[in-house]
Amino acid sequence: MLRGEKVALCGRFESDVPILQRELYDDIETRVRSDSRPWLPVPDLPSASPYWVDSSLEDAAVFSVVALGEGDRLAGEALLWGIDVHNRGAHIGVSMLPEFRGRGFGTDVTDLLCFPRRESGAGRVMGAQRRRRPRRVGIPSTPTASNLLGP
DSSP states (O other): OEEOSSEEEEOOOTTHHHHHIIIIISOHHHHHHHOSSOOOOOOSOGGGSTTSOOTTOSSEEEEEEEETTTTSEEEEEEEEEEEETTTTEEEEEEEEOGGGTTSSHHHHHHHHHHHHHHHHTOOOOOOOOOOSSOOOOSOOSSOOHHHHHOO
C-alpha cells in the first residue's frame, strides 16, 4: 500500500468493482470524457466490468484509491498502464468518484504514482487532462477573422 497525505493506493478488491462500475462507468457522460474507447453497455457481472482486474495484465498496475480521514472509503481508481520497463515509462490514469472531485485527492494520487519515477530516475512526466468545461485561453468572446489571425 502506498500512503499519501490524503489518499492511499491499494490493490483492487472485488467489492470495489460494483462501486466503480456504478459511479464511473455507468455515468456515460463522464466515461466518454475519460476513456478513448467507446462506451458500451456491459452485463451486470463483476467479471464483465472494465474495473475487474485480470491477472493476465502484464503492462499495467491497477489500484483502488482510498480516502484517508474520510472513513477510509473508496474514492476512485488509479492505474499505471502501458508500462515500458526498458524505457522506464508509463501512462497514468486517475478517476475519482464524483463526491471526491475537486478536493486535491487526484493531485495526491498523481504524486504517489510518480514516486517510482523519482526513485528510478525516469527523466520526465507528461500529463493530459480532459475537463468537463475546457478553459478558453486567449480566445476572444466574439471571434472574427481579424482577431483570430492577428494584425
